[in-house]
Amino acid sequence: MTLAFAILAGLTVGAAIAAMTLRNLVHCSLCATVSLVGLALLYLNLGAEFAAFVQILVYVGAVAILIVFAVLLTRSGEAPAGRVSYGLWTGLGVALAVFGTLAWAIGGSSALKALPKDSAVPALPVKDVGDKLVGDFVLPLQVIALLLTAAMLGAIVIAMREAKGNPQPATRNPQ
Amino acid sequence: MKGIVNQLWLIPALPLLAAGIIALLKRPQRKPAAALAIGSMALAFLVSCVAFVATLQPEAGKGAVQLTHNFAWFDLGGSALRLGWLLDPLTAGMLVMVTFVGSLIFIFSTGYMADDENFTRFFGFLALFAAAMLGLLIANNLLFLFMCWELVGVASYLLIGFWFHKPSAAAAAKKAFITTRIGDLGFFLGIVWLYHESGTLLFYDEGAGCLEQTVVTKLFWQATVGGLSVSTAISLLLFCGAVGKSGQVPLHVWLPDAMEGPTPVSALIHAATMVAAGVFLMARVHPLMATVVTPLGEAGSAFEFVWDGGAPFVIAWVGAITAVFAALIAVAQNDIKRILAYSTVSQLGYMMLGLGVGGPAVGMFHLLTHAFFKALLFLGAGSVIHGSHHEQDIRRMGGLRKLMPVTFATYAVGMMALAGFPLVFSGFWSKDEVLHAAMIWSPSKLPFALALFGAVLTSFYMTRQMWYVFFAPRAEAAHAEPAAHHDDHHAHGHAHEPYESPRVMTVPLAILAGATVLLSLFATPVWPWFHAYLGGHLDHLHVGWSADSAALLTMVLSVIAVAVGVGVSWRLYSRSSTSVDAVGSRFPKLFKALEGRLFVDEFYAATVFRLNAAVATLSDWFDRFVWGSVVELTALVAKALAFVSRSVDEQGINFGFDAGCQTTRGAGWLASKLQNGQTQCYLRILGTGVVVLIVALAWMGKN
Amino acid sequence: MNPLHGYLLVSALLFAVGLAGALVRRNAILVLVGVELMLNAANLNFLAFWRYGPNPEALTGVMFVIFAIGVAAAEAAVGLALVIAIYRHYRSSNVEDVATMKG
Numbered sequence: 001m002t003l004a005f006a007i008l009a010g011l012t013v014g015a016a017i018a019a020m021t022l023r024n025l026v027h028c029s030l031c032a033t034v035s036l037v038g039l040a041l042l043y044l045n046l047g048a049e050f051a052a053f054v055q056i057l058v059y060v061g062a063v064a065i066l067i068v069f070a071v072l073l074t075r076s077g078e079a080p081a082g083r084v085s086y087g088l089w090t091g092l093g094v095a096l097a098v099f100g101t102l103a104w105a106i107g108g109s110s111a112l113k114a115l116p117k118d119s120a121v122p123a124l125p126v127k128d129v130g131d132k133l134v135g136d137f138v139l140p141l142q143v144i145a146l147l148l149t150a151a152m153l154g155a156i157v158i159a160m161r162e163a164k165g166n167p168q169p170a171t172r173n174p175q
Numbered sequence: 176m177k178g179i180v181n182q183l184w185l186i187p188a189l190p191l192l193a194a195g196i197i198a199l200l201k202r203p204q205r206k207p208a209a210a211l212a213i214g215s216m217a218l219a220f221l222v223s224c225v226a227f228v229a230t231l232q233p234e235a236g237k238g239a240v241q242l243t244h245n246f247a248w249f250d251l252g253g254s255a256l257r258l259g260w261l262l263d264p265l266t267a268g269m270l271v272m273v274t275f276v277g278s279l280i281f282i283f284s285t286g287y288m289a290d291d292e293n294f295t296r297f298f299g300f301l302a303l304f305a306a307a308m309l310g311l312l313i314a315n316n317l318l319f320l321f322m323c324w325e326l327v328g329v330a331s332y333l334l335i336g337f338w339f340h341k342p343s344a345a346a347a348a349k350k351a352f353i354t355t356r357i358g359d360l361g362f363f364l365g366i367v368w369l370y371h372e373s374g375t376l377l378f379y380d381e382g383a384g385c386l387e388q389t390v391v392t393k394l395f396w397q398a399t400v401g402g403l404s405v406s407t408a409i410s411l412l413l414f415c416g417a418v419g420k421s422g423q424v425p426l427h428v429w430l431p432d433a434m435e436g437p438t439p440v441s442a443l444i445h446a447a448t449m450v451a452a453g454v455f456l457m458a459r460v461h462p463l464m465a466t467v468v469t470p471l472g473e474a475g476s477a478f479e480f481v482w483d484g485g486a487p488f489v490i491a492w493v494g495a496i497t498a499v500f501a502a503l504i505a506v507a508q509n510d511i512k513r514i515l516a517y518s519t520v521s522q523l524g525y526m527m528l529g530l531g532v533g534g535p536a537v538g539m540f541h542l543l544t545h546a547f548f549k550a551l552l553f554l555g556a557g558s559v560i561h562g563s564h565h566e567q568d569i570r571r572m573g574g575l576r577k578l579m580p581v582t583f584a585t586y587a588v589g590m591m592a593l594a595g596f597p598l599v600f601s602g603f604w605s606k607d608e609v610l611h612a613a614m615i616w617s618p619s620k621l622p623f624a625l626a627l628f629g630a631v632l633t634s635f636y637m638t639r640q641m642w643y644v645f646f647a648p649r650a651e652a653a654h655a656e657p658a659a660h661h662d663d664h665h666a667h668g669h670a671h672e673p674y675e676s677p678r679v680m681t682v683p684l685a686i687l688a689g690a691t692v693l694l695s696l697f698a699t700p701v702w703p704w705f706h707a708y709l710g711g712h713l714d715h716l717h718v719g720w721s722a723d724s725a726a727l728l729t730m731v732l733s734v735i736a737v738a739v740g741v742g743v744s745w746r747l748y749s750r751s752s753t754s755v756d757a758v759g760s761r762f763p764k765l766f767k768a769l770e771g772r773l774f775v776d777e778f779y780a781a782t783v784f785r786l787n788a789a790v791a792t793l794s795d796w797f798d799r800f801v802w803g804s805v806v807e808l809t810a811l812v813a814k815a816l817a818f819v820s821r822s823v824d825e826q827g828i829n830f831g832f833d834a835g836c837q838t839t840r841g842a843g844w845l846a847s848k849l850q851n852g853q854t855q856c857y858l859r860i861l862g863t864g865v866v867v868l869i870v871a872l873a874w875m876g877k878n
Numbered sequence: 879m880n881p882l883h884g885y886l887l888v889s890a891l892l893f894a895v896g897l898a899g900a901l902v903r904r905n906a907i908l909v910l911v912g913v914e915l916m917l918n919a920a921n922l923n924f925l926a927f928w929r930y931g932p933n934p935e936a937l938t939g940v941m942f943v944i945f946a947i948g949v950a951a952a953e954a955a956v957g958l959a960l961v962i963a964i965y966r967h968y969r970s971s972n973v974e975d976v977a978t979m980k981g
Binding site for chain 3: 025
């Protein structure tokens with residue numbers, strides 16, 4: 001438990017809480033971005049550099065931008081967000097319960113206690129990552145390629161502005 | 176020849192068949208209807224002659240011929256209802272008489288009813304009546320006899336009320352039926368009692384019948400109410416039926432009113448045949464009336480009868496009273512048919528008297544001769560009525576002697592027979608038998624005196640009638656007044672002179688007149704054929720004078736009675752005018768009373784009818800309020816049950832079902848609340864589920 | 879208390895925060911943000927176990943995280959496209975307004 005970890009953890013969690021509680025949606029999305037960056041730094045702290053960079057590239061570079069785009073396209077930034085959902089306390093209760101359970105599981109787990117306190121930082125050469133990708137994990141690689149393609153196409157189709165007067169065909173295959 | 180008894184059923188069956196066919200004919204077929212009826216009667220007459228001949232040859236020493244043919248009619252569980260035909264001299268004699276007189280009357284009717292539009296129906300009814308009467312005669316079974324008895328009553332009702340659109344005719348028919356019904360009550364009780372005691376309905380059944388020695392002896396020695404023996408009591412009950420049917424006092428009131436029917440009907444039913452059925456019945460069941468029962472050994476009659484006590488006593492008295500009562504009333508009547516009707520009642524009284532004092536032979540002989548001359552008189556009256564354009568009041572007739580000679584001659588023959596003119600008229604002999612038997616009757620001589628007085632009256636009123644109808648000057652006869660109360664459908668012109676009837680009507684009259692005279696040959700004391708015939712000892716018949724001094728005295732007395740009656744009547748009436756009755760002017764009060772039929776009907780109306788009406792009202796009240804209440808109560812209970820059932824159904828079952836449905840719907844509504852379309856709500860549930868799962872797993876892992 | 883414990887607790891906390899946001903906020907975009915946070919918390923969990931758990935040479939944790947990030951990105955793209963499409967239809971990005979499945 002080093003100081004760096006504490007600061008980074010506090011930043012991440014604090015930004016997350018802010019993202020979830022702020023009124024203005026743009027503020028929320030910016031705070032979410034900060035949280036994501038904080039997470040990347042935590043990854044760095046863990047020694048997973050590649051993961052950290054991927055996080056930055058994808059999440060902060062793409063997902064956060066997507067969120068901002070969505071906020072802009074749905075004009076949610078302009079309208080004042082109304083009061084929070086009617087089930088505020090229920091939702092908080094559930095989240096609290098989940099956290100409590102997890103904390104209890106973490107704290108009370110004997111397996112965790114068995115793990116050594118500190119160990120050497122494992123090396124993470126990028127070449128090894130590449131090797132693993134096309135070696136052991138070639139199938140997930142292909143699948144995720146397909147998935148990304150499909151997701152991209154799907155997102156475009158869903159978000160496409162409909163032509164006036166024509167009903168949006170869901171899937172049309174005359175053959 | 177003896178086998179004829181098996182075919183005896185043909186005799187009533189032929190007219191019955193004719194009646195059935197006539198009933199199915201359409202209206203206008205007169206000739207076939209008449210032909211059927213007359214033809215069937217003629218055939219029946221032939222068969223009856225065959226049967227008659229069969230009874231003329233009794234086996235030596237065994238008494239009268241008595242053939243029976245019994246058979247099982249239908250099965251009743253273990254036993255069978257047996258029916259039978261009986262052929263003995265009594266039956267055969269009656270059969271011949273009924274079919275012969277019936278045929279002649281049928282032929283007469285074709286002329287008399289020629290103008291009537293219901294000709295076919297008339298012959299149908301006549302044939303039905305003939306069938307029933309003949310069935311009654313041949314019956315060997317109590318029940319069958321009763322059935323035919325009632326059928327004859329029905330036919331009489333239908334024929335009396337033939338012109339039913341006349342209220343008087345309809346009322347007369349009803350009166351006849353009801354009055355005879357009253358007598359039939361006693362009759363039926365007698366039948367039931369006899370059946371109960373004897374166990375059989377057959378009269379003669381080779382020793383086991385209810386009129387045979389075993390049963391009669393047993394019944395004779397059994398005693399019942401008032402010390403009467405059962406056989407006497409049963410005979411008295413059966414006599415009730417005879418009182419109704421044969422018009423004895425007090426149930427005679429229907430016979431004069433029955434003259435509302437057409438004259439052939441009066442001739443056939445109410446003179447010759449049906450009313451004689453009562454006398455026939457008593458003759459048939461005479462073994463039951465025995466007052467002394469002594470077995471006579473193996474051969475010969477089973478028992479001997481002494482006619483001076485028991486049921487014959489009652490019968491004799493009733494007969495004597497009836498004879499005089501009716502003769503008195505007949506003196507003052509003005510309707511030609513009513514005079515004859517009361518005369519019939521009187522003669523029926525004579526028959527019953529004869530039966531009571533002298534046995535069946537005496538009564539039956541008078542019945543046979545009476546049938547002929549009374550039928551003759553009625554047909555003659557019918558001829559007179561027909562020729563006088565349906566005029567029936569004798570005060571408006573007169574001088575028909577010259578205008579209707581054949582009718583006059585035959586009517587005179589009948590009148591003389593009825594009055595009892597000596598020697599060549601059968602009526603004299605038969606009445607003489609009755610008087611003779613009454614004179615030697617031991618209990619009392621009063622019936623004899625009454626019968627003699629009745630003979631005087633008979634000749635008196637018959638002479639009166641003859642004078643009014645045939646001899647009186649025709650002063651007002653040209654009046655165009657149609658008949659007041661009978662045959663009003665007649666469409667002849669007025670102011671016509673009476674004319675002789677057509678030959679189809681006068682020929683039967685002549686035949687009957689001849690028969691009346693001929694019959695006189697059969698019962699002279701010189702040749703007492705009928706007695707012998709009935710007793711079955713025809714071979715012991717001897718020709719010769721076998722009468723005693725009592726018989727001679729009787730003959731002389733009856734001749735004197737006739738002479739007195741005729742003479743007084745002739746003197747009185749031939750010297751006075753027709754406007755005021757000769758007797759009426761001398762004894763106005765008496766005449767009025769007699770003319771009013773001695774007020775018997777009025778007496779009945781005041782007592783019996785009133786009682787009947789009161790009982791009817793009481794019954795009505797009872798029915799309405801007592802039984803009606805019971806019925807309503809039952810209905811109420813049913814309604815209550817229905818109400819309870821309905822409430823259970825509506826409240827209980829429906830409500831329960833509805834409640835169940837409501838609950839289901841409510842539960843569904845509640846359950847649907849979960850689906851509020853809010854995604855976050857679903858998420859929350861998910862989250863809760865996850866927590867629960869983890870906790871559960873951890874707990875299970877721990878344990 | 880290992881550093882692992884710390885990372886795990888942080889991950890749990892982040893997860894809870896993301897869950898709370900997803901359950902509570904009414905705007906659809908923020909729900910998606912919450913979901914992303916949850917995913918990221920899981921990623922952190924993986925990496926923590928890779929670092930401090932046995933056999934880090936297999937690089938399993940890292941690979942998983944890489945794929946998870948890819949999938950999360952795809953899902954975020956599609957999700958946000960959906961939100962835009964729904965916004966066009968319902969004129970609102972409020973989660974509570976899209977309740978046609980109510981029943």
